Amino acid sequence: MTGQTVVQLTDLAFGYERDRPVLAQINMSVRAGQIVALMGGSGCGKTTVLRLIGGVVRATAGEVRVFGDDVAAMDQAELYRMRERLGMLFQFGALFTDLTVFDNVAFPLRERTNLGERMIRDLVLMKLQAVGLRGASQLMPHQLSGGMSRRVALARGIALDPQLMLFDEPFTGLDPISLATIGTLVRELNDALGASSIIVTHDVQESLNIVDYLYFIAAGRVVAQGTPDEVRASEEPFVRQFVRGEVEGVVPFHQPANDYRSDLLAADR
């Protein structure tokens, strides 16, 4: 647990539009071998953090370091080299709908390596075996259930043996069994690959079981953090609200808006 730092975010700030900041000040770090959970309400900017780590968007202030290098300073080629060491699982799998399960998993191998077809075949079957879907290799993505799609995407994400895995809400919309399957897989694969992982999720209970560390984001800042044991024992109002799923609490139910009364009156004019 005390390996070198894989991801380091320092005073990170970002907004898609200039006058609407999404992230104000984020500080977090991921060490080699760790699985870190990133939690927060919908729309608080969790996916955005993953995009910043992958270099898809650039920070307006602060620093993103991945494998020790500053992402903002990379050119296109360096960025692509960095992404080769990175596996990302999108919210709904984002499988290529025109390719079979097999070809989906083979995709990064065919695009980014010069391996022969035989070698690729063996690797793909190994990855599919790891997620338990070798039998589904000739199915098309639309023939898969949500949980199976997520597992295929996981196999595709680990095809190049990444050193850092990013998971965007891997548990959303799954039944409890699939959910536990994915959770276990994430932990097993992370340890087998010797990789590190960041999991964006709402599912506190599942993540408490598998992760090493948790960060809570609200209003563009890290509002709480700790190991699973610390989180379970925490008396902080935000953490309690999140763990118990209460509607009103420190996290406001309403988006910031003009005065309600004056908005309604404005409509009459």
Next chain:
Amino acid sequence: MATEPQTAIEPKADRPGVLGTLRAALEHLGGWVLRVLIRLGYIGRFAVAVVRFSGPSFARFGLVMREIYFAGVLSLVIISVSGLFVGMVLGLQGYDTLVRYGSANALGTLVALSLLRELGPVVAALLFASRAGSAITAEIGLMKATEQLAAMEMMAVEPIARVVAPRFWGGVISMPLLAAIFSAVGIFGGYVVGVLIVGLDSGSFWSQMQSAVDLRDDLLNGVIKSFVFGVAVTLIAVFEGYDAAPTAEGVSGATTRTVVTSALVILALDVVMTALMFRGI
């Protein structure tokens, strides 16, 4: 917003005046022109990127083959059937007109020239835009909406190289072939009406056609037209898909725009190219 109550108090503000209206109209127009120019610049930049990332399309031609299948092979039926009908209608209408001047023998010429110079390239391109262009837009737009393009980017694969460029070249290669098939089937349709139904002499039908149709001025110019249409339609289709808002409405709106914009661009380009090509006649 804070100024609004103030203007309501001032009596002068009730009459904006001619100058005010004119100014607003000009500003509106200026804004529109500016937006169109910005969009054109964006499309231009996109086109350059497509060409720049075309390497893999030719290194791995299987990618383009697949797109020729979807853009070309799947358009074959609609292109052939439409070509046949258009040719037959040309035969019927042309005969009806020519026979009044005793020139029914020139029917072959009329059918062939109409198809090779205008109807073949233009109608085939219009059909291509609605059959293949809309499908390309919808496919790329959906890939974007379902984060497939983002996933590709995160796997260090450039979506323009892997998704856009093969579709672009597939369309560019398919279009001239489809237009040629359209014209050929259309001439056959004219032959069916003129010779088999109306009973013109088959020999003079073909010989009149051959003596009037020029290889370079008519056939080659028609092929050039269909190639230009192919580039325009496919570029519009891939651009609209790539630029679509990643939602259901975004994709459906982009698909509609592909068909409408393509139709307008085809007809406008046709006017320009016809004026350039057949100036001396």
Next chain:
Amino acid sequence: MNRNRLLDLWVGIFVMLGILALAFLALRAANASTFSSGVTYTVQARFDNVGSLKVRAPVRSAGVMVGRVSSISFDPETYEAVVQFTVATAYQFPKDTAAKILTAGLLGEQYIGLSAGGDTVMLKEGDVLHLTQSAVVLETLIGQFLYNKAAEGKPAESKPAEGGDAKGAASSK
């Protein structure tokens, strides 16, 4: 793999069809064997009146197409029309060949008809034809016809056909 094979086959069929269509258009609809792409030589002829002769109009001899009109211009010195036309190198004509502007059918397109002379020297690139006959203008013809009819005071039957000596070389029919 099987799916890919089938796809390749279909694409192959499609490309073959496209090439066949192009070949059909080139060989059957147009006439690939004629001059527009082959070797030609250019000859000039001067006419008092070209009528409605157009660029690209055919040049025929004995009803067979041998070339095409490439340009028509007006000479402000002599007030004549200068017509350039190309003839396929395969067809050689004597130097004293005559050029007439003829009409295919009564209202058909106008073309240049060549009648070979007896010279032993053949035409070559850039030569000028001196024996020419201008287009028959229909209005003039009708005017003449009415004038003759009025003068002779009897129905004319074969007279208008005289104008038709201009279309003696019409190919069709």
